[in-house]
Amino acid sequence: MTTKQTIPSDEDLTAFIDGELTAEEAARIEAIVSEDESVAERLEFLARASLPFEQAFAPLLSEAPREKLEGMLVAIPAQQSARFASTPAFANRRRFLGALAASLVAGIAIDRAVIGIGRGLSAKDENSDWRAVVADYISLYTSESLAGPVPAREDQAAQLAGLDEKLGLSLSPEAVSLPGIDFKRALMLQYDGKPLAQIAYLDPETGPMALCIVKSDAGGKAPDLESRKGMSVVYWSNATHAFMLIGHAAADRMTAIAEGVRVRVEGFA
Known part of the structure; x- marks a missing residue:
């Protein structure tokens, strides 16, 4: 030690x-x-960990009030500014996370700007690392992050088709729908060199929620529950994929939602 x-x-x-x-x-x-x-x-x-934080939050960063942020930078002592003068902006993950922090101070709706890789409260298992990274990622979302109209069914289907190609699934808007919760977008991310699908939702009661799927050969596992970053996580796997539903809703409600989507999604997996 x-x-x-x-x-x-x-x-x-x-x-x-x-x-x-x-x-x-x-x-x-x-x-x-x-x-x-x-x-x-x-x-x-x-x-x-290789989730594309910059890509996912680029729209939010583009909305940052440039004049206010520049004013904040001017206020930084000269010695501290000189320390970073030789490095180009947004060249790596640290500078991107710094931009998220600045956006938070400026009022951009991202609820956390410092990313710490969560180790979770549950016992270690083969798929726990990817759930920890996803929890860090989802913890950045607020309701404003997912504001806007619900995509039309054809748009949802088109987004899901992009996931199908990488994951070997055949998902439909009906299969991934959550009762009383709005579908917002489907993204293809990456973790540890593997494609990772994220379907983001907005629950009018508790805020952001996500269904995430990654290829896995760890074998089938019945649904289980854990807590990460103050959120409830229901996770399970079958012979080919691992799944997790994460959100701020109470554990019993998350478990009920997860059971419904599990039955529908695994019918297509």
Whole structure:
């Protein structure tokens, strides 16, 4: 266990992964990783997480009040500004997350700007890592993130078709519909080199909700419940895919919703 050196933060580890540290700083991280198994595991986990945060939140960033943000940047002490002067804006994940933080201060509707990879409250299992990353991602959403009209059925079907091609499924708007909850969009993301489907919804009672699907050969697992980032997660798997429904609704309501969608979706999986 490392006792003489400061444990690196997620930001430090991300900078190490992105190759942005000085040779001295990189050597320090390497030394800690070789000595501390928990830091080594954290580094590996961060390196595997590849959800496209910038792509998903680009529309929100484009709405940021530019003049107000520029005014905030001007107010930063000169010494601190000089520290970042040599690096282009939005070149990596750290700068993108910084932009999310600035947007939050400016009133853009993203409820969390600092991403920490959640380890969850449940026991470790083979599929827990991807659920942790998804929970971090979904925790960024607010109701305003998913504002706007519900897409027409043909638009929903077109979005779902893009997921089908990557995941080997045949999903329909009816199969993924949630009672009393609005379908908002379907996205194809990526985790650990695997396609990860996210179908986002807006529950008028509790806010954002998502059904996420990834290919998995871990085998069938009956639905189970856990808590991540203050949200309820119902997860299960069959012979070919792992599923999770995540949202802010109470656990019993999430379980009931998940059971309905599980029966419909697995009829097509």
